[in-house]
Amino acid sequence: MAEKAPGVLAVIHHGNAPTLYRPDNDFMSASKPGEARVVFEDDRVHYSGQYVAIIVAETLEQARYAAELVQVSYAVEDPTIETDAALDSAYLPDEFFGEKLTTTRGDPDVALSRAAVTHAATYTTPIEHHNPIEPSASVAVWNGDELTLYETTQWVAGARKTVAQTLGMPEEKIHIVSPFIGGGFGCKGFVWPHSILSAVAAKRVNRPVKLNLTRKHMFSACGHRSETKQYVQLGAERNGRLVAIDHDTVVQTSMVDEFVEACGNTSRFLYSCPNVRVRHRAVRVNVATPTPMRAPGENPGLFALESALDELAYLLNMDPVELRIVNHADVNEQARRPWSSKYLKECYRMGAERFGWAKRAPQPGSMRDGNVLVGWGMATATYPGIRSPGAAKVRLLQDGHVDVVSATQDMGGGTYTTMAQIAADVMGIAIERIRTVLGDSLLPPAPVSGGSMTTASILPATRKAAQDALSKLRHLAATMPASPFTNRRPDDIVAEGGRVFPKGAHPSSGLPYEDVLKRTNQTEIEGEGYTEPGPERDKYAFQSFGAQFVEVRVDPEIAKVQISRVVSAFDVGKIVNAKTARSQGYSGVVMGVGVALMEHTVYDSRDGSIITSNLADYAIPVNADTRSIDILFVDKPDPFIDSDGLGARGLGEITVTGVAPAVANAVYHATGRRIRDLPITPDKLL
């Protein structure tokens, strides 16, 4: 029926899809599908929202209409939707993204049994969806046997390889373009079926095909954060020194792939503690495959650990900041390495000072404003300082413009800006003369815009490329006949501040960069930069830290939490651009408030369908839900993160990590109610 509907060009499904291949499912080799099962691979439906057919029509309306005519007959089975229903079949995944998922240091059981003070509790976090305001989309254009995909991807290089393998094509024949992204938060990191579908459909109908996901699709077609259940046990001496940490996590993964939200991994090293055990178990449920979502692991993991630490502080009658300082980890005790640089104590100090923490009355419910209960809470924030190989080129053109290019991406975080800024700095020219071109797989390779690695990976490469361009310019100048540089070696020529001039001479005696090109008849000069992490990775532990302080106001009549103030202080190495850095801080805090108070995807346990698949029922914060947000940076360069002396670690993810526990801790301080189950909705507080 659907085939004959007006305007329909093709109906593609399991029965008539072309052969597709499972690509390598390996992040490290840059081939990473969102889900191992290839779309239309079999005729089983593993979760609600899985694609069963795709319809291409002349217009969107015709395609939608035809979609309603498709009849699917199902042999109905009982789905497993909830973690508890699957607990009996929980298994121990071995490794995830190269990290062990079960580790023990010392003897936590003995330490816990002997500890002067212990705390144990279960913390749970719900399924959350990224919900960038721009939904994912894919436009496929074939030109002979070559495919161009216009994508919303955080990783053009990964998309190219993954799509190539899935379609069984050489990588060179695939071109991925993704110049701008309206937010991603992880759901655009890997290749999801819609990109394969648009390519397959365009081939089938022999014309370009556009496939946009609706908001509803965004809840089933590009990943989510798994639900987590975390049992945390802490043992401490009376003076607050931790003697044992046991962090035991159960997460969900799908029937068709394995993704583990590694909640406990931070607990291995965030504090100094001789006896630590971390374990992750997974259950398989009939829900789509989870994927990284801003600070995967750290975000729910710190909710559990930092809530538990707050509870311990009350048991010890100790200030929460003080408890954290007492347990400060001077080295990474898990990796047994010194930190590359660490200013966490400075973060506590800066944050506490700005927040006015010293005026906190410790007793829960003791700070009121009229009828309203006021609470102050804090938590440590952290995220690793990841760095990957990356390349960039800097092209100086005859018209004086400079192109800075790399196959990295900008999700809205400011990569365009910071790359231009670095190039402008090195070349000593106005930033207006720089054009940055990103998000195209033909450009020099770059890593995924994820894991907070872009700044540390791409800016050193950009700097190198700019320096290389200047060096080539000096060499070129040295070849110029009848010029101020005649008979000079490149080393005796200076290129800086926009001008090339003889060493020792006044800049005005030389020429503008572009004149050197003109007078040598060169259309452009291309500088190349490639940088990669080196042996420093085996010597130091790279980690960013922060402290986040939250004030909540709870109206007891309606049990509703209003976030009135958030102060965050971060140590993320050198701050390259104060504005883009602060914006990451704001967005992390706002997202954290969503995690703490609102975000929660609800599934119907009978058939696994998603009840909250829209932005009215899946609430994310609006401006009025956060009031004053202060972002502070220690701004001290990390001396080892890059050999080029930039010293910047990324900061996309750390900014969200401490918010939810700080809110929960503030809510306890305001109300005396400890909520260990996110989000903290009013019904839980009544």
Added chain:
Amino acid sequence: MLRDEPTLTPLAGCTDLYVALNFGTLKDTRFLDLWRLDRLRKIELRGGALSIGALATFTDLIRSTLVRKRLPMLAAAARDVGGVQIQNRGTIGGNVANASPAGDTLPVLAAADAVVVLQQAGGIRRVPFDGFYTGYRQTVRRPGELIVGIEIPPVRGRQFFRKVGTRAAQAISKIVMAGILGPATGSGRTARIALGSVAPTVVRVPRTEAALASGASIEAVQRTLMEEIAPIDDLRSTAEYRRRVAANLLARFVCGASRG
């Protein structure tokens, strides 16, 4: 036009209709655009009653000095609707016709004993708000009939409006309450109280009102209210939360210091 084709779906600001269209739950395919009927946008006094045209937007209500003076709780309700864009497009007629139990102006109109003015080619009829809703998303409006306005008789007493949503704006109500507290009668006080999001339609709570009039203690009145309403657990909240918060809001309303 409606006489010839009574099944035409009227459309006003489209802020509900578009959502339904996008969700694929909109069955209708033929529409009648009312947006340019400026005559239905007037807010005026008519024979002592406040008369509000069906096409008055929430922004119109917020800006109207008449509304602010005579029915401040309606202005408060309008201010809590969606965000500015929705306030500029959404109409009071659409809010009433859409018949959602979470419609924010509905408890105000219920408490104020408003009258819905319906018109079709044959003539006008006036339906008291009390009798307008017959069930979940069901009204007495007949096909071919338009809501042309709302009439609100003079209100005496202190007004109260409070909405509790999932977030600070763009939020569907977990619970919403409007009330008018009249002068003391003997030992008690006359009160008219209506709630949204606690039943399939907006509801008045006559037993609670009677308890207040009889001079019962606030605790007793709260207990009556908690018995009188029968909210459900859903996505946005729990029945227990709605019951207890309804009681808390009632106490706040009756004992003073109201926001609305």
